Amino acid sequence: MAKGVVVIDEDRCKGCGLCVAFCPQQVLQLAEGRFNAKGYTPVTAANVEACTGCAACATICPDVVFTVYRQRRQAKAETPTV
Amino acid sequence: MAKGVVVIDEDRCKGCGLCVAFCPQQVLQLAEGRFNAKGYTPVTAANVEACTGCAACATICPDVVFTVYRQRRQAKAETPTV
Amino acid sequence: MEEMELVYKRPESLTPAHTHYCPGCTHGIIHRLIAEVLDELGVRERTIGIAPVGCSVLAYYYFNVDMAEAAHGRAPAMATGLKRVSPDKVVFTYQGDGDLAAIGTAEIIQAASRGELFTTIFVNNAVYGMTGGQMAPTTLPGQRTTSSPAGREVETAGWPIKVAELIAVLPGTAYVTRQAVLDIPTIRRAKKAIKLAFQTQLAGLGFSMVEIISTCPTNWHMDPKEALEWAKEHMLAYYPLGDTKVSDGVRALM
Amino acid sequence: MEEMELVYKRPESLTPAHTHYCPGCTHGIIHRLIAEVLDELGVRERTIGIAPVGCSVLAYYYFNVDMAEAAHGRAPAMATGLKRVSPDKVVFTYQGDGDLAAIGTAEIIQAASRGELFTTIFVNNAVYGMTGGQMAPTTLPGQRTTSSPAGREVETAGWPIKVAELIAVLPGTAYVTRQAVLDIPTIRRAKKAIKLAFQTQLAGLGFSMVEIISTCPTNWHMDPKEALEWAKEHMLAYYPLGDTKVSDGVRALM
Amino acid sequence: MQEEIIISGFGGQGALFAGQLLAYAAMDQGYHVTWIPSYGPEMRGGKARCTVVISDEEIGSPLVRRPSSAIVLNIPSMEAFEPAVKPGGVLVVNSSLVPQKSERDDIRVFYLPATDIATELGNVRLANVVCLGALVRATGILPLEAVKQALDKHLPERYRTLLALNNQALDRGAACVR
Amino acid sequence: MQEEIIISGFGGQGALFAGQLLAYAAMDQGYHVTWIPSYGPEMRGGKARCTVVISDEEIGSPLVRRPSSAIVLNIPSMEAFEPAVKPGGVLVVNSSLVPQKSERDDIRVFYLPATDIATELGNVRLANVVCLGALVRATGILPLEAVKQALDKHLPERYRTLLALNNQALDRGAACVR
Amino acid sequence: MAKELIEGNVAIAEAAIRAGLEAFYGYPITPQTEILEHLSWRMPQEGRVFLQAESEIASINMVYGAACAGVRVMTSSSSPGISLMQEGFSYIACSEVPAVVINVMRGGPGLGNVQPSQGDYFQAVKMAGHGDFHMIALAPASVQEAIDLVVLAFDLADRYRTIAMVVADGAIGQMMEPAELPPMRPVRRPEERPTWALTGAKGRKPNIITSLYLSAETLERVNLALQAKLRRIAAQETRWKEYRTEDAELLLVAFGTVGRICQTVVREARALGMRVGLLRPITLWPFPSTRLAALASRGRGILVVEMNAGQMVEDVRLAVEGCCPVQSYGRMGGVIPLPDEILPELKNM
Amino acid sequence: MAKELIEGNVAIAEAAIRAGLEAFYGYPITPQTEILEHLSWRMPQEGRVFLQAESEIASINMVYGAACAGVRVMTSSSSPGISLMQEGFSYIACSEVPAVVINVMRGGPGLGNVQPSQGDYFQAVKMAGHGDFHMIALAPASVQEAIDLVVLAFDLADRYRTIAMVVADGAIGQMMEPAELPPMRPVRRPEERPTWALTGAKGRKPNIITSLYLSAETLERVNLALQAKLRRIAAQETRWKEYRTEDAELLLVAFGTVGRICQTVVREARALGMRVGLLRPITLWPFPSTRLAALASRGRGILVVEMNAGQMVEDVRLAVEGCCPVQSYGRMGGVIPLPDEILPELKNM
Numbered sequence A, B: 001m002a003k004g005v006v007v008i009d010e011d012r013c014k015g016c017g018l019c020v021a022f023c024p025q026q027v028l029q030l031a032e033g034r035f036n037a038k039g040y041t042p043v044t045a046a047n048v049e050a051c052t053g054c055a056a057c058a059t060i061c062p063d064v065v066f067t068v069y070r071q072r073r074q075a076k077a078e079t080p081t082v
Numbered sequence C, D: 001m002e003e004m005e006l007v008y009k010r011p012e013s014l015t016p017a018h019t020h021y022c023p024g025c026t027h028g029i030i031h032r033l034i035a036e037v038l039d040e041l042g043v044r045e046r047t048i049g050i051a052p053v054g055c056s057v058l059a060y061y062y063f064n065v066d067m068a069e070a071a072h073g074r075a076p077a078m079a080t081g082l083k084r085v086s087p088d089k090v091v092f093t094y095q096g097d098g099d100l101a102a103i104g105t106a107e108i109i110q111a112a113s114r115g116e117l118f119t120t121i122f123v124n125n126a127v128y129g130m131t132g133g134q135m136a137p138t139t140l141p142g143q144r145t146t147s148s149p150a151g152r153e154v155e156t157a158g159w160p161i162k163v164a165e166l167i168a169v170l171p172g173t174a175y176v177t178r179q180a181v182l183d184i185p186t187i188r189r190a191k192k193a194i195k196l197a198f199q200t201q202l203a204g205l206g207f208s209m210v211e212i213i214s215t216c217p218t219n220w221h222m223d224p225k226e227a228l229e230w231a232k233e234h235m236l237a238y239y240p241l242g243d244t245k246v247s248d249g250v251r252a253l254m
Numbered sequence E, F: 001m002q003e004e005i006i007i008s009g010f011g012g013q014g015a016l017f018a019g020q021l022l023a024y025a026a027m028d029q030g031y032h033v034t035w036i037p038s039y040g041p042e043m044r045g046g047k048a049r050c051t052v053v054i055s056d057e058e059i060g061s062p063l064v065r066r067p068s069s070a071i072v073l074n075i076p077s078m079e080a081f082e083p084a085v086k087p088g089g090v091l092v093v094n095s096s097l098v099p100q101k102s103e104r105d106d107i108r109v110f111y112l113p114a115t116d117i118a119t120e121l122g123n124v125r126l127a128n129v130v131c132l133g134a135l136v137r138a139t140g141i142l143p144l145e146a147v148k149q150a151l152d153k154h155l156p157e158r159y160r161t162l163l164a165l166n167n168q169a170l171d172r173g174a175a176c177v178r
Numbered sequence G, H: 001m002a003k004e005l006i007e008g009n010v011a012i013a014e015a016a017i018r019a020g021l022e023a024f025y026g027y028p029i030t031p032q033t034e035i036l037e038h039l040s041w042r043m044p045q046e047g048r049v050f051l052q053a054e055s056e057i058a059s060i061n062m063v064y065g066a067a068c069a070g071v072r073v074m075t076s077s078s079s080p081g082i083s084l085m086q087e088g089f090s091y092i093a094c095s096e097v098p099a100v101v102i103n104v105m106r107g108g109p110g111l112g113n114v115q116p117s118q119g120d121y122f123q124a125v126k127m128a129g130h131g132d133f134h135m136i137a138l139a140p141a142s143v144q145e146a147i148d149l150v151v152l153a154f155d156l157a158d159r160y161r162t163i164a165m166v167v168a169d170g171a172i173g174q175m176m177e178p179a180e181l182p183p184m185r186p187v188r189r190p191e192e193r194p195t196w197a198l199t200g201a202k203g204r205k206p207n208i209i210t211s212l213y214l215s216a217e218t219l220e221r222v223n224l225a226l227q228a229k230l231r232r233i234a235a236q237e238t239r240w241k242e243y244r245t246e247d248a249e250l251l252l253v254a255f256g257t258v259g260r261i262c263q264t265v266v267r268e269a270r271a272l273g274m275r276v277g278l279l280r281p282i283t284l285w286p287f288p289s290t291r292l293a294a295l296a297s298r299g300r301g302i303l304v305v306e307m308n309a310g311q312m313v314e315d316v317r318l319a320v321e322g323c324c325p326v327q328s329y330g331r332m333g334g335v336i337p338l339p340d341e342i343l344p345e346l347k348n349m
């Protein structure tokens, strides 16, 4: 199982491609040929298994498209953080 | 004869006393009891013999009351200077 | 996902609204960072924001806090008026480079000089975004814009203004810094700086400002990734990152 | 007086008019120094001055050069507009601390930043003289004025602005200095600085400004001599004299 | 004679350019003409739209609520202008992006897969010109030739390489109108 | 009854204060009253002048071109107001500083060496109060006592040590009016 | 409270304090600087906010900010300073937050001088900035009225969420008259701030204060609501004073300082047997047009006297619509028209 | 020169260059930024001065400075930016230096929006700042007219040493129409600058440009001279266009974009057999009151159509003084009134 999971709020996506460029695991890509409600080509998690839950995508995304989960390793503060 | 001479444009004087305070030779004093056209007690050269023509009075006077002459010592540039 | 922990979720200090920003515009990143900081500091319910005139004019739809919309450049005056009668509130202005460094020069300098207890987030994207890409006071030498079509000529248009350095000269400032949102590390540092700026305000130490080097892909005519790279290469060379003023009180918070 | 040489006479660049200034007001000294410099540089007939709103609002009656009267604080904008269409002229603004450092903050900073080729004479007397002695941005901490009757409290009114230091940060400036007219040596140095500032302009090196620590005996409620001493003791402590910016080009002129 | 045309789409679809082209052609033919965009709310993206009025007398209002013909390049434009076209008018629909059909029987409607045609021609951004070809033919405001001449005369230097393609696009559009 | 008084001198001669004192006295006596300075041209020094109107009905204009009485403390004031006093009116002249005489025979003129009297009293700045004493006595607008009470009631705390002297000044002025 | 002899500017400042002023932001300018000076010690003494701003632009935007927080706030200035506030007025008007502004008018145009003037009538009543709006404009003719109208200005500003401007002139500002100050009202407590105010989105949705409406339709709706409010104000808040109009054939119309001067003129004219009355608008906007039209229909002429080139006379003409002759007499540059010059004008009618 | 299809804003900018514009100072604001953008390359290309100022306040004061030097100078802005220039206008008016200002009006009040509007009519014609003055206000209804009026603005500004404002709206600014640009006039050579200008006191007494007149009497004299000049302008420069007024019973009065729209209305109404005409003021100040009064006396009603809450209608009412009914129809917030809504209003009269 993947170490991380990203949930994509597709309709927020503007297809800017920044997350694609900044994901260190090449998990993401733009869903060419598909359009979201706003008329943009949205991002999609193609290579889900590679996701480490590093949240780089959430950090770079200007449109808060991502929610990110990661496999629990040890007890950690609950506060989400970037 | 004095080394310096000051010509006082009395009606410009506002009796502020700065020249009196700054004349290193105590040449100047306010003409107590007298008023000029503007209604101020004007400055007067009391101790004329002591004047060195140093132009300190002209330098401090905010109202350009003084014209200053000094005994020629050597050839010097003509430009008046403060 | 029982065995998964939440690493990132949308901050509460953002409304659910979608922004009107262009794809890849860093205004969105900066909004998010501010919202995260407000969440973390637990001050959302007592925060009041002032939006500028500029691309971020609609920021009041995006922040989940009370907000007002200022006249172009006057956000610091408005924030001053507001904070002085609401000393228990957390007040911030969000301003672009046209807004803050051109028309609003007097207001930001005087508010900083008075040490007003609000925080300014200053988004430097080297261009007037909203009106379609004219030269800003921060436009780089040689940079082409719609009002410097031959590239900014410093002989006639002057040198770009380094706001963080200028403001730092004023004794009323407690914390002034220049950050960027051009990659993961700069974004992380920018967030820390924003947090410190708000903490400076909360501690009543003086005026705090975070200048943030940003991009405007649309008016730079670049794709968003390219814009980030251009900014890193060109803007950071002229606008070095780092703190320009850290008062003793702020140092103690660090 | 054949054997006498003329050491001082009224400069040609002053009109014969008597000034309206209060007795002992240093505005008069500064006027004279500027006039002497214009005479010495031989530029009277191509000089254009801009008077401010402030006690020196009537400066246009006193300087024997073409002059205009600006709106409060806007002299630098006016000078910019004028100089740009009259590049062969020598242009200067004469401004008080309320005019330049409060309402006119944006205009002076932006003109300086653009490196406009005019010279600003900035008369810092720590008070709004003309309107009867209110607090200025340059009023010292603790100084009583009619709008800071308990003395300036820096917590609410902020710290005085050190304009020469602030402006010097801008790359467009070529020569920025703080001088005084509080005794014979400071007056002599002030004149040199004014001359250098105009020479900077003539050489096209960038923006030049001379801040001059001055007195306002009337609103300080002191006699003129006392005022000079108070300024020396208190103002110079906060406002150190000296150059804050000397560009390489200017250094070559020195 | 007075023809009032609205051309509407997303930003980037070239609605404004198509309108200008039409305006140039009409001007060169000696008509009075106005072109006016509905310009943006100081805001990025969104809709792009223009109104062209062509008349043989001085033009009063450069704006119209009910055009005599319209080109709709996307769904929102269809929704906005399909009901607005004057009875007897012409509606040109880019059916590549607009799935719905008009229910009006008092206007002439032409459905063109303009984006597909443009893609076929090798440049997706020519959909606007395709539609313009159709509109000009359908309304008969001007000879198609006039539009081609206008292209030749007014196409900015840097786009001149696209001249032939533009002409083809006009023809393809016109051909869709029988 | 309506009395319009102008008090005029150099800045520092206390014209404004004398007017205020009169206004206070009149107010305390139940009259309508206005006091208005002719305030400066954003400029130092120069003239100081005020107009006091005292009336038993609501006051219209607080300004007058022709006062019913006037105090002139220096030469320019004499030049300005000697001709302006209404026929039948009163003019009080500080003859210490004003050498000239009025040539009018339709007004009552009192020449007081007010500055000299004030100097004698030990404070040159009391010349204004000396003149006020004369004006009040000469016009009879108010009992002199009313002005003294006003002094007592309204003299700022920091000047209270000067109360007796002010009263003396009023008396000396009044005494000049026979 | 007993009457005291008090200067107009000081009275205005003190009246504002009594009315619950919580914050003052202003910049010095003659002939109103005493307002700022008085508040510079009185506000801190009462534990309230006083701040000398860097300019009039900053002042009005500080006012805007504090108004958004739901407090009673004021600025004051004189003609050139008021011109600098025009953009701010327009924003405040559209945002519908309450604010009080004092304009102690001086001679213009330009730097002009510091003498009393009424040269900003048009600016105050027609358009104090871009776009369609009006502010309530109140014109006192005495120190007492200045006090009363300052208090009223705060109440009206709050009631209608609008700008209320007290339009005085240098004479009112500098004059001393016996007057009575109102009792001290308590300042609003933080929890009493209006529900629309920016007080932190605690337990409620965020409040937003803006003047931006991107779509024309929305902005038109905002404007229509604004216009409806203005009509409501006009219907309910028009104020004026009349003096001896019962049987007047000739009517003087004048406001502020000139208004009271014309009262003298009426007395003098009546003494000569002329049937003269005076209408003195208290609210310059809304203008007492209806009443004026009624009076005009009975009279044989109106003389409008102003310290300007003839501005209010337009509102008078609009009100009477030609039903009787309307003359204008104006002095400019700080010259105050006095009875002895007005009376002959009246006789010529 | 042949006609070309040209955008209003670009046409305005280019016309200014042809009219001999030597310096432009301005600040971006929609919907007029194209003026600034066009001049940003064209002015340097012609060896003239272009400077993007830090604000509208700086712009107008730069204009003031350059005007003092005796050159043809211009700034342009839109509503909120124009509000910021009010103090500057007042100074320039009093100093009597020539300047041209473009206002491409947008929806207000406040930030409003960027859609076309005529909301600044009052501001332009009644009082663009404190004190008594007017500027010449020219309202184009087409791109060609915008060109012509820009050139005229420079000539009038110079002739009368005054501000001439071209009052356009977003529609004029953004619209493209065929139009002909005037030939290029040479710019004034330095030695041709007017004798009053600040050019250095060489061989003459210093020239002084000021708006400060400390004594009320002097300032009044300055004002009287200013008023006399304004009357001269009103007598000589009032301009308007008429359309089918020969036999009109009903008169439409409208300016700018709405003026041309009303031309369509006249055509449509005439087609219905209604005797309708149009008077379109070209100069908003001076207003064509005399002509309007003459037309009104023959008609049975006037409908004033504006993109505001009803501003010019006041000048119409002032002109006709009740001699026929005057109705007002206004749309706001950037909504443009179209023939199909105006016609019914007309029918209802």
Ligand SMILES: Cc1ncc(C[n+]2csc(CCOP(=O)(O)OP(=O)(O)O)c2C)c(N)n1
Pocket: C053, C054, C055, C056, C072, C095, C096, C097, C098, C099, C100, C123, C125, C127, C128, C129, C130, C131, C136, H027, H028, H029, H030, H056, H080, H081, H084
């Ligand atoms: C008084 C005034 N002047 C000008 C404008 C037009 N205007 C709107 S936004 C803007 C500049 C915005 O640039 P910036 O502050 O850098 O923000 P960005 O859009 O780049 O984020 C301008 C000039 C205005 N609305 N008001």
Ligand SMILES: Cc1ncc(C[n+]2csc(CCOP(=O)(O)OP(=O)(O)O)c2C)c(N)n1
Pocket: D053, D054, D055, D056, D072, D095, D096, D097, D098, D099, D100, D123, D125, D127, D128, D129, D130, D131, D136, G027, G028, G029, G030, G056, G080, G081, G084
């Ligand atoms: C717009 C505007 N605001 C305010 C004023 C009033 N005013 C005149 S001079 C002045 C301050 C002058 O102080 P400063 O610049 O320090 O000059 P000083 O008199 O001390 O030499 C002010 C506030 C004005 N004339 N115009």
Ligand code: SF4
Pocket: A004, A005, A006, A022, A023, A024, A025, A026, A027, A028, A050, A051, A052, A053, A054, A055, A056, A057, A058, A068
């Ligand atoms: S969390 Fe990290 S690895 Fe997973 S998609 Fe995002 S950036 Fe890629």
Ligand code: SF4
Pocket: A012, A013, A014, A015, A016, A017, A018, A019, A020, A042, A043, A060, A061, A062, A063, A064, A065, A066, C024
């Ligand atoms: S960064 Fe965000 S908006 Fe951009 S493509 Fe990725 S998810 Fe979409």
Ligand code: SF4
Pocket: B004, B005, B006, B022, B023, B024, B025, B026, B027, B028, B050, B051, B052, B053, B054, B055, B056, B057, B058, B068
């Ligand atoms: S020249 Fe020197 S010595 Fe002579 S009076 Fe002046 S200061 Fe004194």
Ligand code: SF4
Pocket: B012, B013, B014, B015, B016, B017, B018, B019, B020, B042, B043, B060, B061, B062, B063, B064, B065, B066, D024
């Ligand atoms: S310094 Fe000048 S003004 Fe002052 S007393 Fe001396 S001469 Fe007179």
Ligand code: SF4
Pocket: C020, C021, C022, C024, C025, C026, C027, C055, C125, C129, C130, C215, C216, C217, C218, C219, E044
């Ligand atoms: S124009 Fe630039 S700054 Fe504005 S939203 Fe688009 S990318 Fe962002």
Ligand code: SF4
Pocket: D020, D021, D022, D024, D025, D026, D027, D055, D125, D129, D130, D215, D216, D217, D218, D219, F044
């Ligand atoms: S008030 Fe002060 S600054 Fe002004 S003239 Fe008098 S002393 Fe000089």
Ligand SMILES: [Mg+2]
Pocket: C096, C097, C098, C123, C124, C125, C126, C127, C128, C129, C136
């Ligand atoms: Mg920007």
Ligand SMILES: [Mg+2]
Pocket: D096, D097, D098, D123, D124, D125, D126, D127, D128, D129, D136
């Ligand atoms: Mg000062």
